[in-house]
Amino acid sequence: RHLCQGFTGLTSNISNSVHVVAVTQTLSMASKTQVGFVGLGNMGNPMAKNLLKHGYPVIATDVFPESCKEVQELGAQVVDNPAEVADKADRIITMLPSSPNVIDAYTGPNGILKKVKKGSLLIDSSTIDPAVSKEMAAAAEKMGTVFMDAPVSGGVGAANSGKLTFMVGGAEEEFTAAKELLSCMGANVVYCGQVGTGQAAKICNNMLLAIGMIGTSETMNLGIRLGLDPKLLAKILNMSSGRCWSSDTYNPVPGVMEGVPSANDYQGGFGTQLMAKDLGLAQNTATNTKTPVPLGSLAHQIYRMMCARGYAQKDFSSVFQFLREEEGQ
Amino acid sequence: RHLCQGFTGLTSNISNSVHVVAVTQTLSMASKTQVGFVGLGNMGNPMAKNLLKHGYPVIATDVFPESCKEVQELGAQVVDNPAEVADKADRIITMLPSSPNVIDAYTGPNGILKKVKKGSLLIDSSTIDPAVSKEMAAAAEKMGTVFMDAPVSGGVGAANSGKLTFMVGGAEEEFTAAKELLSCMGANVVYCGQVGTGQAAKICNNMLLAIGMIGTSETMNLGIRLGLDPKLLAKILNMSSGRCWSSDTYNPVPGVMEGVPSANDYQGGFGTQLMAKDLGLAQNTATNTKTPVPLGSLAHQIYRMMCARGYAQKDFSSVFQFLREEEGQ
Amino acid sequence: RHLCQGFTGLTSNISNSVHVVAVTQTLSMASKTQVGFVGLGNMGNPMAKNLLKHGYPVIATDVFPESCKEVQELGAQVVDNPAEVADKADRIITMLPSSPNVIDAYTGPNGILKKVKKGSLLIDSSTIDPAVSKEMAAAAEKMGTVFMDAPVSGGVGAANSGKLTFMVGGAEEEFTAAKELLSCMGANVVYCGQVGTGQAAKICNNMLLAIGMIGTSETMNLGIRLGLDPKLLAKILNMSSGRCWSSDTYNPVPGVMEGVPSANDYQGGFGTQLMAKDLGLAQNTATNTKTPVPLGSLAHQIYRMMCARGYAQKDFSSVFQFLREEEGQ
Amino acid sequence: RHLCQGFTGLTSNISNSVHVVAVTQTLSMASKTQVGFVGLGNMGNPMAKNLLKHGYPVIATDVFPESCKEVQELGAQVVDNPAEVADKADRIITMLPSSPNVIDAYTGPNGILKKVKKGSLLIDSSTIDPAVSKEMAAAAEKMGTVFMDAPVSGGVGAANSGKLTFMVGGAEEEFTAAKELLSCMGANVVYCGQVGTGQAAKICNNMLLAIGMIGTSETMNLGIRLGLDPKLLAKILNMSSGRCWSSDTYNPVPGVMEGVPSANDYQGGFGTQLMAKDLGLAQNTATNTKTPVPLGSLAHQIYRMMCARGYAQKDFSSVFQFLREEEGQ
Structure with a gap:
């Protein structure tokens, strides 16, 4: 069960005036050109699979070659490193754990920018410091290519089902091309x-x-200690x-809601370490x-203490559990 | 304009299973017995007026006699002190600024309990420490009367229009009698x-x-400093x-929403000092x-620093304004 | 071993201008009149013994009569309740766990004020809210007696060895009489x-x-995580x-100092719960x-989370240990 | 008057076992080789002057050429950029405002490493992220030179009088050479x-x-609001x-101590922005x-709010002033 499905997902439609794309299944699969994919971890893997499902030829790579096995079996071409990806594809998506990985994948000795073609579209879906996104964009611009940041909300479940939300930052005239992928x-x-600003929106939301x-948990x-029934208080x-959202959709108190991690001993969902x-x-x-x-800042420290x-x-x-346990327990 | 109308108000119906009373205008005004009212400040005054409007004879008092003038003109009988109110009415509502006032109004030398009749119903709508509510209830019980706490959400606007929300704690069998008033x-x-628990619910919510x-403001x-448009971020x-609620109903950033204090230089609404x-x-x-x-606790300290x-x-x-201002301003 | 001896103790002499009494052993034990003592717990017991050692006849009481056994064997007279103490002694010291106990011992049905003699000197060494000290002083004044607050710093070790520090609030003209005891x-x-102000000084210090x-521990x-040797950093x-004081006298990191709780698995000393x-x-x-x-306020919350x-x-x-432990442990 | 003189200074001798150098005036000024100095701001200027006073020929540079005027008049040779400094001197000290400046001065297009000689000694006295110090050290090592971090405590006054404290990180065998300068x-x-670790020690201390x-100020x-005299409380x-240290050496309450910023309307000293x-x-x-x-973390936020x-x-x-001001002021 994917408890985190739609975890940080957008929960309602928003007007076109803010450039939201209502996604419809693309039917014509002919004439699709190759898409590069760098980083095939828990999130990248299902994302690449969805590109394949939509008929895009995928050129993939990962620092752990075994991570590529699954997409290879589904038809992706696996190459040695990001530079090789850039040699074969002019649209590339990267999905990596943290800033240093992104820096390496773009500007490292075997990085994308070593072999990138002019006019390529580079989209980074990693969650990283927006300052690093800006650095990558500047480096890409020097090579005559476009870099956009497009971090996701939604966990592994949403990645599998193609229900992620992308928050996209970059040149507005490239947005249509990015949204297609x-x-x-x-x-x-x-x-x-x-x-x-994609990174900024994601970071702000989280x-x-x-x-x-934490506020809901406190x-x-x-309230419980003051004698209130938790369901009534909620x-x-x-x-x-x-x-x-934490009180009405993802309540942290066991017994108040079903289908959320608090109903399942806090398994699944979005890990404390990731937060x-x-x-x-x-x-x-x-x-x-x-x-x-x-x-x-204090929220950060509390999650750090929990770790x-x-x-x-x-x-x-x-x-909630961290704050609740009784003295002497 | 009453910006705070419905401020902390319940915004949707909830099921009967949690003892919520869907209020309908009471038509029969005959045979209503006297109701005492202690504390005719900004909130108490319109509340007492609404009792009068519904046909209840009101016996009122306040430490500042001039506060009683308005309700007196509308037909209320004004007496010297809470004990005199208790002498004339067996259902009494109190609406006072803080715990010491409540203690004095009930257990002081001219307090309600000096002359209260057995079987009276005493309802305190002040926002105070739940421990004090319990003390008052115990003292009332010794005199053979019932005490309930019933703090409100909603500000002066909601008090005027009779749209307050009451969170009621006390013996369940008395709830019907309380809800009538x-x-x-x-x-x-x-x-x-x-x-x-009425106090507890109110305190928890606030x-x-x-x-x-504060989290929304931060x-x-x-996000704005990272380059996001405030309306888009919201x-x-x-x-x-x-x-x-603070992001979608009462956004603190000027220009994001209309009809909220942030659209009006933070005037009206719910004062920092009260929070x-x-x-x-x-x-x-x-x-x-x-x-x-x-x-x-940190929220408390931030509002204290703001004061x-x-x-x-x-x-x-x-x-939002407190956190935002630029260096050097 | 009493790790906490001198725990919060004054560590140097201060000038007479601030009314500090350099204590010398009193030699003449003749003609000493009775001293009452209410509260014979971990702290009160050794304190009462030191009064006996100095030749004062002691009239003692405690809600747990068995707590009085030790001082009784050393010659103290044990009575039933604080009122009886007040009946027999016109100088009384109280040492109780918290505000409600103090309120009861002074103003309860068997409290000191029921039988106190005019001109008595009442000294409360409990650590309580200064507002309660003021209430007790006002109640005492109505009975024609003097109340002073005199909380201590120093733990059980300092109580045993007569090395406590008293911070005294009350009428300056009574200070000489108080300091004698x-x-x-x-x-x-x-x-x-x-x-x-005695309470205030104690609370501020703590x-x-x-x-x-907490700051030293963080x-x-x-520093250790950044590669510094803990002894060198200290x-x-x-x-x-x-x-x-926490860095140079009571360092929380095991191995940095000897003779402190961190050298002894955080046993002894001043308990987290008391802090x-x-x-x-x-x-x-x-x-x-x-x-x-x-x-x-945040320090309070951290100690509360630790509890x-x-x-x-x-x-x-x-x-230090609470903050330090590694992820996954 | 330099209120901040010795501000964060070491205030007592420490044993040789931790490699502290008791500095004695160097008498023999003959045969001293050139020392480079990059960054002649408020701190760098007096530091370079002290090198000149001790007989070292100085090769200086700064992004603002006019900053070099004073040391030039005292005999320093001024060059265009850090690379030129490295061309002429094999011992170089850098004193710059923040990490990006340091990165540029070492690894930029006109940086020290462009022309550094093998076996040079590079000492950075800026206060920056220790991770950047490590990066610079790694880059220097590739060029066959040694990089050490040596941030200072003590403000402009201590820089003028040559009374700074240096906290030095780097290869232990180079420490003797560094300490000479x-x-x-x-x-x-x-x-x-x-x-x-030099940076780490500085950061930890601050x-x-x-x-x-902040704790002392709160x-x-x-205590003052509870009725205590501030001098007595201190x-x-x-x-x-x-x-x-903040209570006994640099008390923040006006009137408690002399010769500290709180006695001078908080002028001088160590600015809130720098903290x-x-x-x-x-x-x-x-x-x-x-x-x-x-x-x-909360201390950081409070100083940020103050800015x-x-x-x-x-x-x-x-x-203290930030927290103290009264409501309505």
Whole structure:
């Protein structure tokens, strides 16, 4: 069961005025040119498969060659490194764990920019520091190519089912070309602005999400200790100004909702460690832009403490459990 | 204009299973017995007027006799002190600024309990520490009377229009009697559990509200500095897991929404000082029950710092302005 | 071994200008009149013994009669309740766990004030909310007696050896009479100002202590992870502006110092739970006086979280351990 | 008057076992070879002058040529850029505002490494991210030269009087050579360990300093509101476990001490903006090493908020003023 499916997903349609693409199944599969894919991990793998399903010839690579096996069996051509990908494809998607990997995949000795063709479209779906996205875009521009950042919300489940949301930053005139590919893998593709704003939107959302989740957990815990029934308290909050996604859609208190990680011992979902990573990015961007983020910063520290206390692999809603346990337990 | 109308109000219907009363205009006004009302401030005044409108004879008092003038002109009988109210009415509503006032109004030398009749129903709509509500209930019980806590959400606007929400704690068998009166002044009356749980629900909601508001302000500020358009960022958050009441209903960034305090230089609404008071109550109850509330506690401190920097009278969404201002300004 | 001996103790002499009493052993034991003692727990017991050692006849009571056995065998007269103590002695010392116990011991049905003699001297050494000290002083004044607050720093070890420090609040003209008794039990007796300021001084010190301890723990942990030797780092901090009591006298990192709880698996010393209690008092006084205390408040929450994670009985320097443990452990 | 003289300075001797150099005036000035100096700002200027005073021929450069005027008049040779410095000197000191400047001065198109000679000694006294120090060291090593980080504590006053403290990271066998130069500019030179540990020590100290300063300010403010005299409270803290450098050497409350910024309207000293920068570095290193630093992180946010409220140029002890101001002011 994919508890995290649609995890940070956009939950309603938004108007065209903000450049959202309502994705429809592409029927004509003829004449599709090759698409490169760098990074075939938990997320990249199902994303590449969805490109194949939509009829795109895929040129793939990963630092661990065995990660390529599955897509190879489905018809992808596997090459040695990102430079080789760039040699064969002029549209490339990258999906990597963190900033250093992205820097290496683009500007390293076997990086994409070593063999990239002029006029190529490079789309990075990794979640990284927006400052790094801007650096990559500048380096790509020097080679006469276009770089866009397009981080996703939605976990492995959404990647499998092609229901990811992409938040896209980069030159607006390239957005149509990008959405053609991204819409094979996602249900929503949102244009956010200049390069780096895709990352910014993702980081902002997850910071507010973390604050809401910890706040909901503290509040539910306090209410329970004051004698309130948790289901009733959730209902009251959800009708009132305390309402948030963590209280009404992903409640962290076991027994309040079904089908969420709190109903399953905090397994599945979005790991505490991953949330800590995203909050670290938020903290870095806040520090670099001299923006005060007192609650975001404390949320980061709390998830960091949880990692130190054994919660790294549990869903991030387990902060309720972290705060709750009784003295002496 | 009453910006805060419905401010913390329940925004949708909830099922009967949680004892919510769908209020309908009471038509028969005959045979109504007297209702006492103690505390005719900004909130108490319109509440008492609504009782009068519904045909209840009102016996009123306030420490400032001039506060009684308006209801007196509308037909209320004004007496000297709470004890005199208790002498004349066996259903009494109190609406006072803080715990010491409530203690005095019930157990002081001229307090309600000095002359209360057995079997009376005492309803306190003040927002105070639930521990004090329990003390008052115990003292009332010794006199053979019933005490319930019934704090409100919704500001002066909701009080005027009879659209308050009451969160009620106390003996369940008395709830029907309480709701008869409260439904004259409010649109929703929610039964929360034993004495003190009305206060608990209110305090919990406002703590989560404060966390969500500061979190939204930090997030919007960070996103703007990272190059995102504020309206677009709000839209993305509201479709995603960062969504909360402060982002989708009461956005703190000027220009994002209309009809909210941020569109009006943070005038009207719910004052920073009042939020700081409620967060102080949340902090006290958390301390007394040994509940960790790290974000709630920091939210309290931020609103306290804002009070120290001149924001006391501004709407609590002005935290966006507090965090935003540029260096050197 | 009493690791906490001198724990929060004054570590150097201070000038007479601030009313510090250099305690010398009183030789003449003749003609000493009776002293009452209410509360014979871990701290009260050795304190009462020191009064006996100094030749004072002691009238003692405790809610648990068995707690009185030891002092009874040493010659104290045991009576039923605080009122009986007040009936027999006109100088009374109280040493109780928390505010409600103090309120009961003074103003309860068998409280001191029921039988207190005019002109008595009542000294409360409990650590409680200064507002309660003021209430007790006001109640005592109505009975024509004097109440002073005199909380201690120093733990059980200091209580045994008569090396406590007393921080005294109350009428300055009564300070000489108070110090005569207190100097039998303590090495330093400091006059702080009006009633409640003894409590205030204690609470302030412990709040800053908690902040310094957590700060030192974070800093040492960060430095170690950055490759610094912990002993060298402590040495550098202690020569520099990072220096504090927690870094130079009570270092929380195992191996840096000897004779402190961190050298003994955080046993002994000052328990996390007790620190959490004192921080709760600091928080309450800050809330009541509308004083922003962001770090003090977060320190409170961290000690509260530690209590929830099983650290309640460990020394408060175990926050280093709480923050340090590795992911996956 | 240089209020910040010795600001974060080491205040006592430490044993030789930790490689501290007791600096003695070097008498023989003959046969001294050229020393390069890159960065002649407020700190670099007096540092370079002290090298000249000690008889070292100096080759200097700065991005603002006019900054070189003063040292030129004192006999330094001014060249165009860091590469030219490296062409003429094989011992080079850099003193720059932040990481990007350091990266450019070493690895940029006119950077030191373009023309550095094998076997040169490169010492960076800037305060930057230790990760950048490590990168520079690795780049230097590839060119066959040695890089050490040696950030300073002590402000402009200490730079003028040659009383800085240097915290040095790098190969231990090069420490003697480094100290020969650094001891011309500083009173203490401390060896901290491998490359980056000099930065780590500096960052750790300043993080704990910030925590202690805010903690002291909160505590003094709370005590004053509770009725304590500020001088008496400072005295009590300084005798007790609340003692820290900010309470006993640099007290933030006007009137408590003389000769500190709080006695001079928070002018001089160490600016809030500079402290915010150092806390940003601490935050980055903590994030990168996944170290929880809840109080350090909140301290960062508080200094960031102060910058947003107009305190950027005031001494960092002005946090007392920031927290203190009354409602309505």
